[in-house]
Amino acid sequence: MAVADTIKTYITTELAPDLDASKLANDQSLLTTGVLDSLRIVKLIAFLDDEFGVEVTDDEFDPDNFETIDAIAKLVEEKKG
Amino acid sequence: MDFSLTPEQKEFKRSVLKFAKNELNRDVIERDHSSEFDWEGWKKCAELGIQALPIPEEYGGVGEDIVTCMLAMQALGYGCTDAGLLFSLHSHMWTCEIPILTFGSDEQKKKYLPRMAAGEIVGGHAMTEPGAGSDAYSLMSTAEKKGDRYILNGSKTFISNAPIADVLLVFALTDKTKGWAGISGFLVDKGTKGFIVGNPLHKMGLRTSPTAEVTLEDCEVPEECRLGREGAGSAIFNAEMEWERSCLFSSHLGMMQRQLDKCVQYAKDRKQFGQSIGKFQAVSHKMADMRMRIELGELILHKVAWLKGKGKKAHLESAIAKLFISESAVQNSLDAVQIHGGYGFMTEYEVERDLRDTIGGKLYSGTSEIQRNIIASWLGL
Incomplete structure (x- = not known):
């Protein structure tokens, strides 16, 4: 499964289970729509560590890096190098 | 391990x-x-x-x-x-x-x-506002960008060190439409025009640590004063809270051990009904429980330190540590007063002050209720 798909599945099953995955686009804002709040991001970061072995540093814990599924996937891909 | x-x-x-x-x-x-x-x-x-x-x-x-x-x-x-x-x-x-x-x-x-x-x-930081306590990210203070400067406006309260601080890390909204993701941090020096520190607030405990309100009235700061990127405020706040919830409460553990040693000595020295009061289980069991809380608090803090030492996040663990140690410190302080009886109630014996000083620990760095909310959210609730 592609990184973006894995992240999307986690968000729609664990963080925001009321959300219809088919209606969540990868370039849709997760912040302005309230899908992610600051606490959910912390949980998402723990998931990224478990799933991809990616450790998000304090200064990368930035809303811009979590704006969309694409942005999160980009962060993961960059860190996996 | x-x-x-x-x-x-x-x-x-x-x-x-x-x-x-x-x-x-x-x-x-x-x-x-x-x-x-x-x-x-x-x-x-x-x-x-x-x-x-x-x-x-x-x-x-x-x-x-x-x-x-x-x-x-x-x-x-x-x-x-x-x-x-x-x-x-x-x-x-x-x-x-x-x-x-x-x-x-x-x-x-x-x-x-x-x-x-x-x-x-x-130094210190200025996050809390009259209308934004536990709901910290609902703050109203704003930082409006004008050219290469920001204009800060708003009110902050319960700001530790404010009366003695030379610089405060002030949190304000740079983008109201983004809510918590639109918060940024600014390093504001004492003496900056429009940066007004109120008179020290009187408190139940921690009285020797000055606290005050801070008002921002068209407080103008250069862009270079912004800490991190625009919108990084929540990341900054989360990072500092992990440190504070770990290291600050290490001091609580030290205080609790000193307090316990004092109680043990007192229970050995103080005689009632022909024997040391420590011989009565009603007293000794209190101290056994105090010791147990210290031990468990140390264990969870060791785990937090281990995680952070490895560069891992310790959001859940630091919330557990903060909650457990702050509440244990209050309980141990109550027990210490009870063990010392009337003497524990007297200022000169320096037992009651620990109680007054520890109560705040259930409020600052996120209340006990907020720590439980964090823990519950990790349970998927």
Whole structure:
């Protein structure tokens, strides 16, 4: 499964289970729509560590890096190098 | 899992403990009564290198790891009975030094960290507002961008160190439409026009740590004062809270151990009904429970230190540690008063002050209720 798909599945099953995955686009804002709040991001970061072995540093814990599924996937891909 | 300390760490802890006992307990009862900050103690801490602990050598610090920082804070908690001085140190170190170290530009680090490490200037942060306490991210203060400057407006309350601070990390909204993701941090120096510090607030405990309201009235700061990127405020706040919830509560553990030692001694010395009161299970069991809480608090803090030492997030674990230790400190303090009986209620015996000082621990750095919310959210609730 592609990184973006894995992240999307986690968000729609664990963080925001009321959300219809088919209606969540990868370039849709997760912040302005309230899908992610600051606490959910912390949980998402723990998931990224478990799933991809990616450790998000304090200064990368930035809303811009979590704006969309694409942005999160980009962060993961960059860190996996 | 290895919890043992290195010989260097043991020696360091011993030296901090000795220093705290000898140098930081001047007129605490009187200064608690008059809400007076101990500048002399602050300077002595700086001479020992306390404020420099987490800062790398290149910025004038000693670059100690988090375990060593926690050991120092635990030793200070044991040796120093002035909890207000320690609270001010914590605010300075974890809510100002660490954010600058983690998110600051090289210029900001060079400007602030060497002098903060040397104790020459005092720092703190300004997050809480009259309408934004537990719901910290619902703040109303704004930072409007105008050219290469920001105009800050708003009101902050319960700001630790504000009356003595040379610089405060002020959180304000740079983008109201983004809510929590639109919060940014700004380093605002004392004396900046429109940066108004109110009179010290009177508190139930931690009276020797000055607290005040801060008002921002068209407070203009250059863009270079912004810490990190626009919108990084929540990241800064989360990072500093992890440090504060770990290191600040190390001091609580030190205080709890000192308190327990005092109770044990008192229970051995105090005779009622023909024997030491410690022979009565009603008394000894209280101290057994106090010891148990200290042990468990140390274990969870060790785990937090281990995680952070590996560069891992410890959001859940630091919330558990904060909740457990702050509530344990209050319970132990209540037990200490009860064990000392009427003497425990008297100011001169310095038992009741620990109780007053620990109550705040259930409120600052996120209330007990907020810590439980965090833990519950990790359960998927």
